[in-house]
Amino acid sequence: MKKNVKYLGAAAAALLAVAPVVASTTVANADTVVGDDMAAGSTTPANPQYPAITLDGSVNANVNTSVSSLTSVSAVKNALKVSGVNGAFIAGVQSAKVSEQNNGGNAVSSLQEGKTYWVQTTITLAGLEANKTYTINGKEYKSDARGVINGLNNDGKGVFVAYSFVAQNPEAVGNPYFSFNGANIANGSFVNNKFDIPANVSDIKNIWTGTTAKLLARYEAANTSIQPATITTTDAQIKEQLANQGVSVADNGAISAKAQSFNVTLTAVNPVNNSLTATVKLQFNRNTAFQLYPMIRYENNYIQQGGHNFQQVPANKLAFKVNSPEAKAIAANPAKGFTATTTADGTSGLIDMHVLSNKVDASTVGVYPVTVYATNANGYKTTYSFNVTILPVAASNTRTAVVNYKPGYGVNIWNVLSSTSVAFTGNRQASGSTVTIYGEKTVNGTKYYQINKEGTQFIQAQYIDGETTTPSTKPSTSSNEEKVSGVATVVYNGRGGVKLLNGEGKYQSQVVKNRSAWKVFAKKTINGREMYRIGNDNQWIPAQYVNFR
Structure with missing residues (x-):
């Protein structure tokens, strides 16, 4: 079994979080496994005929912690808690080392920020009944005549235990920081990217809002999670910054088409402690190649100039009820509301708008593509395509x-x-x-x-109230699952991770991280989607988010 494969069980589930896990000073819910397979991430169910002993590991460590301080006899005894059988205790430590999780079990001599490590140790348990079999985290061991479990009476093996932790830089906790395209940016520095000047100050926010946002503000929390920081820079503050650089901004936020270059400074704060802040700078330049082309506007807002799109016309502006006067008007002239000028600032006056294609049917519900264009005296042409939506009359039974x-x-x-x-x-x-x-x-x-x-x-x-996408179909149950065996590696391009579902297709609170790998026990189709079970019936992951092998 490969070392980076996990079994999703009770201990591992406790570690799942929406955001990627970062360093923690205290890891109280670390994975603790017994036996020679650290990759298990949980334990085998105990055999009910034998008394069950549980070992839980908890580590206090950061990047400044000496590895030797984690492997001493006293450190191991303090880290491991014994429960389940009265009187059982750790009598000795036969060996101990610290290894990086993704380093094949090789010992390390120092800790690096954000990496996951295992303390691997072999211990002796005492205080047990003589010559009796016990299950320790699900693995069976037998005590000797003294009530001791060690390497002498278990085929030369003591009780092998591994418990994990994440090394943290305590100085980084709480401080906000920016990242762009996944790369962290030093406080106060410029983003390593040049942005085109948008039509409006409000459009600048698209850089850090929406599903395609590339600029993120975050901070490291002390509870093993990465949390979003708050960008506090307002439109009014951006306008003031532009004014200080000689850039004209209209009352509605429109940026002068004559502006050639400016920068904007953003501030992010820790929402829990707003005294902790970070700044980043964005550089904006005018793309001059498209300035030879006519500017198309809608209701006096910049829309398109050459191949440069400033913004889309809001969909609700181009949606009309079937057979309404507005629908008939747009079908007759889909360029209505659009204007064009030879130059961006409009000083040269208006030029004619034309319709290149129009299939709008005002009497039939549907979505219809339209393309309009304008050509200036120099022969440069700007085209803009959009959809006109003809809506049904809304039903009264809302x-x-x-x-x-x-x-x-x-x-x-x-x-x-x-x-x-x-x-x-x-x-x-x-x-x-x-x-x-x-x-x-x-x-x-x-x-x-x-x-x-x-x-x-x-x-x-x-x-909506937990309703699935196909409520008319009875959700599939575990009775029709197909037993399979393999490893599912999470492949997810979004932020955070993939939410798990139960056997009825309802989303659960557990999330698995991108690039993590899990043992697969079964597969089945739930509400039309193929899924793999990586734990119990509350732990199914959609097949679209994994590579299965």
Whole structure:
């Protein structure tokens, strides 16, 4: 068995967290295993005919801790707690070493920040009944005539125990920091990236908000987790920074098209202790290549210039009820609301907008692609494509429901474009909030609830009071699972990890980290999705997030 494979059991489940695990000064819930397989991560169920002894390891360590201080006799005795049988105690330590989790069990001489280590030790237990078999964390051992378990009466082996911990830099705890594309940035430094100048000050926030955000602010908490820090820089503060650099900003936040270069300083604070802060600088430059092209606006907001898109027209601006006067007007002239100028600042006056393609049918519910364009006197052409949505008349039988997700977070709000396509709106609905459901649609087998009258906002049905995506089908149970054996390695491109489900398709609180590996016991299809069981019936992971071998 490979050393980096874990069995998801009670001890391992206690370590699962939404964010990646970081260093902890005290690891009270460390994995503790008995036997020669540290990769187990949990223990085998005890044989009920033998008395059960439990060993739990807890380590106080950081990057400044001497390895030798963790392997002394007194350190091992203090770290290991014996329970289950009255009078049992650790009488001696035959050997002990510290090894890095991903280093094949080789001993280390010092600790590095954020890495996981095992204390590996062989101990002697005493205070037991003579000549009696015991299970220690599920592994069977027999005591000798003195009531002792050691290497002399167990085929030359004492009780091998391994317990894990994560080394921490105590000076880093609580201090916020920024990272961009996964790389940490020194406090007060520039991000190693140049950004195009956006149309509006509010658009700058897209760099650290939304599902595609690359700039993150975080801090290391003392409870073995990485938590989000709060970016406190406001639009008003950004406007002030730009004004100090001679950049003109309109009252509505529009940045002058004449601006060629500026930088913005962001501040992040630890939300638990706002005296702990960090700053980062962003450099913005004007992409001059597209300035030869006409500027297309919608309701006077920058939309497109050449191949440079400033922003999308909000979907609700292009959604109309079937057979309504507005729907008929947009079908007749989908360029309505758009204007174009030869230059970005508009000083040269308006030029004509044209329709390149238009298939809008105001009498039929659906989503219709449209492309408009403008050409200036120099022959440069700017095109912009968008969707017009013709909505059904909302039914009167609405109902309210509660969004059920992780407290403090929200679920994605989507726009359903067709029976096979959805688009993220950039917004989220907070967990615990109440929504009105106006209807429902199914896209690629996933059920969505409409949560606004216009029919441009949908959330997945699984987040409404725990309802799954196919509630009309009875959830599959463990009775139809297929026994398989192998290893599932988590492959997940998002932040945090993958949430586990139970055998009925309901999401659980446990999360497994990206690139972690788990033993697989069974597979089955739950609500149309293939899943692997990596523990009990409350520990299923979707096959789409793992490599199975």
